[in-house]
Amino acid sequence: MSVFTPVTAESLSDWLGGYAIGRLVEHQGISAGVQNTNFFVTTTLGRYVLTLFESIPRAELPYYLYLMAHLAHHGLPVPAPVADRNNEYLGTLSDKPAALVARLSGRSVMEPTAQHCAKVGAMLAGLHLAGQSYGRRQENPRGAHWRTRTAARVRPHLDASGRELLDAELAFQAQQRYDALPRGAIHADLFRDNVLWDGDYIGGVIDFYFAGNDALLFDVAVTANDWCTEPDGSFDPDRSQALLAAYHAERPFTRAELDAWQPMLRAAALRFWLSRAEDFHLPKPGEMVLVKNPDEYQDILRLRIAHGCPMPPGS
Ligand SMILES: Nc1ncnc2c1ncn2[C@@H]1O[C@H](COP(=O)(O)OP(=O)(O)O)[C@@H](O)[C@H]1O
Numbered sequence: 001m002s003v004f005t006p007v008t009a010e011s012l013s014d015w016l017g018g019y020a021i022g023r024l025v026e027h028q029g030i031s032a033g034v035q036n037t038n039f040f041v042t043t044t045l046g047r048y049v050l051t052l053f054e055s056i057p058r059a060e061l062p063y064y065l066y067l068m069a070h071l072a073h074h075g076l077p078v079p080a081p082v083a084d085r086n087n088e089y090l091g092t093l094s095d096k097p098a099a100l101v102a103r104l105s106g107r108s109v110m111e112p113t114a115q116h117c118a119k120v121g122a123m124l125a126g127l128h129l130a131g132q133s134y135g136r137r138q139e140n141p142r143g144a145h146w147r148t149r150t151a152a153r154v155r156p157h158l159d160a161s162g163r164e165l166l167d168a169e170l171a172f173q174a175q176q177r178y179d180a181l182p183r184g185a186i187h188a189d190l191f192r193d194n195v196l197w198d199g200d201y202i203g204g205v206i207d208f209y210f211a212g213n214d215a216l217l218f219d220v221a222v223t224a225n226d227w228c229t230e231p232d233g234s235f236d237p238d239r240s241q242a243l244l245a246a247y248h249a250e251r252p253f254t255r256a257e258l259d260a261w262q263p264m265l266r267a268a269a270l271r272f273w274l275s276r277a278e279d280f281h282l283p284k285p286g287e288m289v290l291v292k293n294p295d296e297y298q299d300i301l302r303l304r305i306a307h308g309c310p311m312p313p314g315s
């Protein structure tokens with residue numbers, strides 16, 4: 001269970017005294033998630049999610065909280081952060097940086113159809129369009145610099161074929177020129193478990209704590225690699241075309257994006273192979289409870305290299 005830091009009812013009741021959302025009714029640890037400690041919090045006035053940030057530096061947190069506020073302000077189903085009575089989103093609880101956000105309705109769908117993928121593609125384009133007017137800047141925390149650093153740390157723990165793949169892919173990615181791609185605020189982790197469905201509608205897009213400024217196409221590639229794949233990692237053409245066509249209808253891909261699509265799918269696969277391999281081989285003591293399988297993304301990377309990938313429409 002991913003509750004790294006306990007919170008007592010007494011300390012939470014005291015802390016909620018700094019807000020205007022009524023009295024604590026109950027709080028319950030959330031088992032999903034790998035990064036932060038989360039609780040569902042019910043007060044006499046509403047339902048919220050409390051997050052205690054376990055590893056993200058405090059100075060980086062306003063970027064995420066204000067981004068969620070910005071996107072919610074633009075009408076997207078993103079958890080709006082709750083300001084305290086001093087008008088601050090970020091506080092401290094159990095000696096950790098802490099924030100409350102609105103609890104959104106719905107459940108994750110782990111076996112999505114082409115219809116789900118179309119909705120996710122359109123939603124992602126909406127996030128990118130609304131994000132263009134977001135004033136804060138913060139680099140993607142899992143961008144190119146992180147990739148180089150993490151590859152060096154993880155490499156000694158891989159077997160020979162893993163090392164060969166990693167070296168070749170790093171060399172390939174170093175040759176790519178992504179500079180001409182449209183950039184902006186990206187979610188960067190829009191996996192199935194980060195979208196809550198309320199019937200046929202997206203009730204919530206959650207977990208913005210890997211967001212940052214980067215190529216918008218990277219976000220599309222991360223999303224397609226998760227939402228449109230079969231259990232063996234290969235693409236389901238119906239789902240990938242549905243996602244890409246719906247995205248393209250809201251924010252048409254540029255020529256540079258069409259040209260960069262296949263290398264970008266590989267960059268997105270490499271990112272999750274590396275983070276999972278780091279969590280698996282180099283766990284931080286007492287921190288990581290749920291560790292996702294790195295081989296899944298090593299396989300996806302091999303598949304993206306071996307096979308032509310469906311291209312976005314208009315190419
Ligand atoms: N705003 C929210 N509304 C409803 N449920 C949420 C919300 N935020 C988180 N959750 C629930 O908590 C779980 C873990 O949250 P997540 O942000 O993925 O954790 P982590 O940051 O540790 O990865 C989600 O799978 C979801 O069930």
Ligand SMILES: N[C@@H](CCOP(=O)(O)O)C(=O)O
Nearest residue numbers: 033034035189191207272292
């Ligand atoms: N989506 C990532 C892990 C991040 O976990 P989350 O619970 O914060 O979405 C992966 O699958 O490796």
